[in-house]
Structures are given as C-alpha cells and as structure tokens.
Amino acid sequence: MMAQRPARNRDSLLDTERLITWAWHGLDELTIRRELLNELNLFPVPDGDTGANIGAFWAGFACDLLDTAESLGELVAIAAQRNFRVPGNSATITYAWLQGLAERLPEATADQLSLVEALGRAAERARAAVLEPREGTMLTVFDATAVAAARAPASDPTALAQVVTTEISLALSRHPVPIADGLELGNFSPTIDAGALAAQTLLTSLCTVVAPEATIEEPLTSLDAAPHLVPHQRAADQRHEVRARLTGDPDDLRLLRSELSTAGDSLVIDGPDRDRAWQIHLHADRPDLINELCRRYGTLLTFDAQPVHTLRTTSTGSAPERRVLIAGEGDLTNELRACPTEAHVLVLDSSITGDSLRERVNAVRRERPDLIIPVVRVHDLDRLPQARALAEGTDRLGKCVVAIRALA
Numbered sequence: 426m427m428a429q430r431p432a433r434n435r436d437s438l439l440d441t442e443r444l445i446t447w448a449w450h451g452l453d454e455l456t457i458r459r460e461l462l463n464e465l466n467l468f469p470v471p472d473g474d475t476g477a478n479i480g481a482f483w484a485g486f487a488c489d490l491l492d493t494a495e496s497l498g499e500l501v502a503i504a505a506q507r508n509f510r511v512p513g514n515s516a517t518i519t520y521a522w523l524q525g526l527a528e529r530l531p532e533a534t535a536d537q538l539s540l541v542e543a544l545g546r547a548a549e550r551a552r553a554a555v556l557e558p559r560e561g562t563m564l565t566v567f568d569a570t571a572v573a574a575a576r577a578p579a580s581d582p583t584a585l586a587q588v589v590t591t592e593i594s595l596a597l598s599r600h601p602v603p604i605a606d607g608l609e610l611g612n613f614s615p616t617i618d619a620g621a622l623a624a625q626t627l628l629t630s631l632c633t634v635v636a637p638e639a640t641i642e643e644p645l646t647s648l649d650a651a652p653h654l655v656p657h658q659r660a661a662d663q664r665h666e667v668r669a670r671l672t673g674d675p676d677d678l679r680l681l682r683s684e685l686s687t688a689g690d691s692l693v694i695d696g697p698d699r700d701r702a703w704q705i706h707l708h709a710d711r712p713d714l715i716n717e718l719c720r721r722y723g724t725l726l727t728f729d730a731q732p733v734h735t736l737r738t739t740s741t742g743s744a745p746e747r748r749v750l751i752a753g754e755g756d757l758t759n760e761l762r763a764c765p766t767e768a769h770v771l772v773l774d775s776s777i778t779g780d781s782l783r784e785r786v787n788a789v790r791r792e793r794p795d796l797i798i799p800v801v802r803v804h805d806l807d808r809l810p811q812a813r814a815l816a817e818g819t820d821r822l823g824k825c826v827v828a829i830r831a832l833a
C-alpha cells in the first residue's frame with residue numbers, strides 16, 4: 426500500500442518536504458555554477474576551489490536531510506554538523522549560517538514569521554563566526570536576506586521572495602568585490618565574489634521553493650572572460666588550511682580566539698553545536714602551533730591541516746556519471762567503492778533497511794568524499810521501476826531526487 430503524506434499547512438513556508446526540495450534544488454544550481462564559482466574564487470585565497478568546496482558541503486547536507494529527525498531545526502543542525510569537515514571558508518561560514526537557522530526553526534513547520542526570525546538569527550551567527558568580516562561576501566548576502574525578509578509584507582510569500590532577491594542584488598552592488606592581497610587580475614574586473622554568488626544562489630533557490638509563482642531574476646551563470654591570475658606571492662607549501670573541532674569553557678575559547686587571530690588569517694569560529702563543540706577554520710603557516718593552542722584551551726576532538734594550493738585548478742567540465750543502485754541487490758558497499766570519480770550514485774531503498782543501510786553508505790562517503798550518494802526511499806514496491814527510470818533519465822540530480830520522493 427502506498428504511504429500517504431500528511432496534508433500541508435497552507436500557512437507553512439518551510440516543512441521537511443520543502444526543506445529537502447530547497448536543498449536539492451540548491452545543489453542543482455550550485456552544480457551549474459561550480460566552475461564559475463571556482464573562477465571567481467579571488468578572496469581570501471585564490472585557490473580556485475569555492476565551487477568544489479561549497480558544492481561538496483551542500484551535497485552532503487542535502488543527502489543527510491533525507492534522514493529523519495525529531496524537529497525541523499534538529500534536522501538542519503544534524504545534517505550540517507555531519508559535514509563540518511568539508512574545507513573552505515565558504516563552506517564553514519555556510520555551516521555557521523545553517524546552525525543559526527536551526528536555532529530558530531520550529532519543530533514541524535515554519536510560517537513566514539518563524540522563517541524571518543530564523544533568517545535573522547542565521548545572519549547573526551554567520552557574521553559572529555568570522556573574525557574579520559568583509560562586505561561584498563556571503564555575509565552581505567545573509568544580512569540582506571534577513572533585513573529584507575523582516576520588512577516584507579506579512580503572509581505574502583511571493584512578495585517575500587521578490588523583496589529578498591532584489592535586496593541581495595542591491596546590497597552586493599553597494600560594495601566592491603573583495604580581492605586577495607597581492608593578486609593581479611589584468612583586465613578582468615569581477616562583478617561578484619564567489620562566496621557571495623554561492624549564498625545568493627542558495628537563497629534564490631529557497632525563494633523559488635517557498636514562492637514558486639514569484640518572478641525572480643536568476644543569479645549569474647557565466648563570465649564573458651575568465652580571470653588571468655598571477656599565483657599568490659606566498660609559497661603554497663607554507664600555508665595550510667586548518668580545521669579543528671573542540672570542546673571547552675566559553676571563557677577559555679574566547680582566549681583561544683584571540684590567540685588564533687595572530688597565528689593565522691581567514692579565521693572562522695562557530696559554536697557551540699548540539700554536542701557543545703566548536704568548529705575552527707583558519708589559514709596558518711604553523712599548523713603544529715594551532716594544534717598546541719587548541720589543546721591548551723580545550724579538548725581537541727578532531728584536527729586536520731592541508732596545504733593551501735594557490736594555483737588555479739583545472740577541470741574537464743564534464744558532467745559526473747550517474748549510477749543507480751538498489752539496496753538489497755548485490756554487494757552495495759563494493760559497488761559504491763567501484764564507482765568512478767565524482768559520480769552521482771542514487772541508492773533506491775525499497776526495503777526500509779534503516780540504520781544499517783545508512784551506516785554502510787556513510788562509511789563509503791567517508792572513504793570517497795568525491796561521491797554524492799543520496800538514499801531515496803521508495804515505499805511502494807510497485808513504483809520501483811518508475812523510480813529507476815526517473816533516476817536514470819532525469820538530467821539534474823536534485824530534480825531527480827525530488828521527483829522520486831514525490832512517488833511515495
């Protein structure tokens with residue numbers, strides 16, 4: 426028998442289904458702009474990976490939203506927390522923004538007033554996490570969204586969407602695009618920061634989902650000319666991107682923040698999360714010193730340091746391969762491990778295998794972070810062939826996931 430979805434509250438702008446739809450719609454839009462975001466990655470380090478990093482973070486977030494949770498806010502918080510290891514300034518700040526959003530989302534559904542409050546708290550938390558906030562970045566987008574949403578007409582999702590997307594564009598036009606110190610661009614003049622475009626893309630997707638009838642201008646999708654960049658002056662092997670997670674007394678962590686501010690740059694500290702842990706991101710010459718400071722002021726849970734690559738990376742630009750696997754058919758773990766680089770692998774689960782399946786998929790995701798592996802439940806066995814056909818024939822991954830979920 427086919428499962429019945431609960432009736433939607435007509436005053437609700439965001440519930441679990443719309444949250445998941447937003448996440449996957451946003452992933453489609455980020456994927457379209459992946460190479461553009463890499464090209465526009467001019468601040469704080471021009472390493473050409475903003476599209477890759479924010480895409481990996483958001484893909485993991487979208488996949489983890491497919492799990493159940495007790496409340497809407499808890500679902501957002503858990504899905505974001507599971508992906509905190511993804512590198513990059515933009516991913517870390519987006520993580521902080523989502524944690525702020527989760528703080529104010531109600532248990533089941535969010536009406537316009539609740540969503541406005543959540544957007545305001547999200548902007549506050551994202552800005553508070555950044556030691557040296559710069560305008561023209563994703564922080565400007567988050568702030569503009571909060572301000573515009575608060576002044577939009579009540580109980581009018583269409584007006585809300587139009588006011589928010591218009592204000593984002595106006596806010597970005599008021600500030601110059603930030604550029605890394607010492608970076609020479611030749612004749613190239615960027616019109617938007619990579620992180621700002623990523624945030625604008627995600628917020629535009631949210632507006633599209635909560636107000637599908639609204640007329641909204643799409644964010645930038647291409648450049649007339651790519652920037653010709655001179656590599657950063659500092660040697661690549663001297664700089665490391667450091668990510669750490671630790672617990673500790675709030676007063677001690679404030680002292681740690683002060684010490685880290687002089688030990689590196691691009692510092693982002695967010696917390697506490699649901700486990701009372703804090704996330705730290707910065708670029709530093711001495712990761713060993715950062716490790717020592719973290720241990721001095723708290724209990725270090727995880728620590729990772731990777732060299733910052735300051736030369737532009739190149740990509741083939743080819744679309745990732747799409748594979749469809751059925752849970753319970755064959756050796757799922759080995760089939761996932763055998764997938765090619767950057768594959769999109771849909772796992773259709775008709776057996777409701779629950780935690781066991783999730784643990785197997787997550788184990789592979791830890792081994793193969795290049796894979797995007799959504800697990801989509803198909804409760805009606807008779808719909809499995811239709812779900813497989815959608816998975817193999819729909820062009821965009823997010824659109825595919827949403828379409829299959831709609832079969833239930």
